[in-house]
Amino acid sequence: MSLRRQRATKRTLQSLLLKRFGMAVATYALTALLCGVAMLADLLHVSILTGLLFIALATLSQLVFWGLFFTGQNLRFSDPSLTEPQVLVALTWLTALLAMFAEGRGSMLVVYMLILLFGVFQLPPKVFVRCAVFAFFGFAGLNLYEAYLFPSSDSGLRILQVSALAAVLLWLSLFASYVQSMRQRMRQRRFALQAHQDTLRGMMRQLEDLAATDELTGLFNRRHFLRLASHELDSLRAGRRHGLALIDLDHFKRVNDAHGHAAGDRVLQTFAGVARACMRDGDIIARYGGEEFVLLLPNTDEDQFTACCERLREAFNRAEPLGVKVDNLSLSVGMTLLNMHDDLDEALHRADQALYQAKRSGRNRCAATWANADA
Structure with missing residues (x-):
């Protein structure tokens, strides 16, 4: 592949990855909007200083990712999309955010799915399961910690929320495995089709040569x-x-x-x-x-x-x-x-x-x- 074509391929890849990063930032913005609704409904109690610090740190983490994409340093990694790091960071911030909710925490569980859906089509099945397990133990650990601090709180609701999250994460893991399996089969079929096309093109060239060449002398006919x-x-x-x-x-x-x-x-x-x-x-x-x-x-x-x-x-x-x-x-x-x-x-x-x-x-x-x- 020529140097010019390599550069064009890199530019196309970076453009696609920046668009995906924009989708990730949009997920953060959507979560912030939901937090605003929760505050208006008096379901999220957090001091102004804590809220500003949380927003600043979350923004800083995204600026780091943006800097990697903008400078092209992401291409040094085995996965230039940095999907797994982005998913793990987002899950960490979400779990920390859920710790600030007094009630209505179950409604915010949907954000776990939004974050993990970001990796369904990109992450290998084992890596996706690793992220799902990270999300589950983060949320389950949060509930266990609060149950230890406040033993008189509603444990039944906590168990239901953890169980619901476990079921959703299990389903997403199976779905991600199915999607990756389908992508692998499609990739193999594409390679097989490409090989057949190359063979057909070679046969067409041979037929053209035979139609244009004198068999005995090898000169044109x-x-x-x-x-x-x-x-x-x-x-x-x-x-x-x-x-x-x-x-x-x-x-x-x-x-x-x-x-x-x-x-x-x-x-x-x-x-x-x-x-x-x-x-x-x-x-x-x-x-x-x-x-x-x-x-x-x-x-x-x-x-x-x-x-x-x-x-x-x-x-x-x-x-x-x-x-x-x-x-x-x-x-x-x-x-x-x-x-x-x-x-x-x-x-x-x-x-x-x-x-x-x-x-x-x-x-x-x-x-x-x-x-x-x-x-």
């Missing part, structure tokens, strides 16, 4: 060459010319008759290897049919194109097919030039005429038909 040549001709601009050549291996039938078709195949493969070695990047060479090949050189002129074809002819003269003893390998080349608004069929016909001229003149040579080359 005629159909694909015509498609590429048409595209190159359409993109040709005034003042530029492309070289087009038809190449025929001389006396190829004699090779087949004297040495067999396997030897003829070796000669064709030898030519393909020589042609690849002589071509530039962007040059197009294809098997046109039988022992005939076609060559397209973009952005060239008469001298450059002739030099290229001569270099190819001489290299093939010196070539030695692997495992076959064939003397006097040679080829004939018919050349022409393509101009803007030229017709591909007419250009191929000019190249074919030049090839006929080369063969009639004794083979093993390059001939050209430059007619209309400067039109």
Whole structure:
């Protein structure tokens, strides 16, 4: 993955985590609103100093988390979302807040669920259970401590509240385990689907290669060459010319008759290897049919194109097919030039005429038909 993509991924992750942090802050604000309602209903008795100190410490804890997200230090942790620390801190503040309630404490138990729901989709099942156990023992310990201080208080209500919280936490733990199991299965299916898609893309590329490639020589086939040549001709601009050549291996039938078709195949493969070695990047060479090949050189002129074809002819003269003893390998080349608004069929016909001229003149040579080359 490139550095730019890594940075973009980090920015996207941080943006998502900041939004989740905003949801956590909203939960604190909702809890503060409920506390305001409880104070108006005379269910929460706390001094102004204690209330301000509580708010200041809770705000400070959130500023610490915000600083970690804002500076990117959260990315140093195994869980960049810091979900478990945020949940544990929120549970601690909630338990401390419930200690200030005289009555109506049971109504505030719903905030435990809000806090833990924050981790249902993020925390692994074991970690979620750990947070749930922390919440339960915090609330149960608070009630045991008050029962010890005030033995005459309503113990039945305390038992009911603790039992209700235990039941809810147990249900949430099972639900979190189910959600994580579903996410794991979906992740595995996504990976399997991605693997299938990669396989299909690979097969499509192989099919495209097979459809565009001559099986024997590995060069482009005629159909694909015509498609590429048409595209190159359409993109040709005034003042530029492309070289087009038809190449025929001389006396190829004699090779087949004297040495067999396997030897003829070796000669064709030898030519393909020589042609690849002589071509530039962007040059197009294809098997046109039988022992005939076609060559397209973009952005060239008469001298450059002739030099290229001569270099190819001489290299093939010196070539030695692997495992076959064939003397006097040679080829004939018919050349022409393509101009803007030229017709591909007419250009191929000019190249074919030049090839006929080369063969009639004794083979093993390059001939050209430059007619209309400067039109």
